[in-house]
Amino acid sequence: EVQLVESGGVVVQPGGSLRLSCAASGFTFDDYTMHWVRQAPGKGLEWVSLISWDGGSTYYADSVKGRFTISRDNSKNSLYLQMNSLRTEDTALYYCAKDLPTTAWGQGTLVTVSS
């Protein structure tokens, strides 16, 4: 069974930093592009970033470019999101997701940016 388990979400002050992790199991992790998607409270889904199977290509939404960095460790079946210069508008539930068409999503980890 495919499983994705996010962790690392906490309450952080504006301007702070945070690193999210996603532990993957049940599939060949290094075969797949992986994504981060977020959902602000009561709002819709917003794609954040992707990383290719080997980590060689990364892409970001304009809203996080220059502040967030996606990475992966295929030896640990893990995906990461380093979040710097956090803003109140970054408050959201952050999901990691396996690429389409056989996509799978975790249950998310909540990041709250507040003073």
Place this chain on the structure above:
Amino acid sequence: EIVMTQSPATLSVSPGERATLSCRASQSVSSNLAWYQQKPGQAPRLLIYGASTRATGIPARFSGSGSGTEFTLTISSLQSEDFAVYYCQQYNNWPPTWTFGQGTKVEIK
């Protein structure tokens, strides 16, 4: 940047009735279109990919159609468990970035 627009924002339907949800892309996405269902407190669940292919385990009452810029998700006979928010999503071939519509809430009439 491709913008995905869903309509209506809210759809009120009685159980057993048909529901038709629309999604429009600001430029052609070919058939690179997926539909998700999301219930409160849950992660999104993939229903349809490739505009019309049902994901594993998805009931036949869910069907998708369209290509280019106009897409439709049809639920042929709404069951109680189908009341939820539905999102369309486009995915490029490369880079495989994603863009979501703003969602359609299907509620009980």
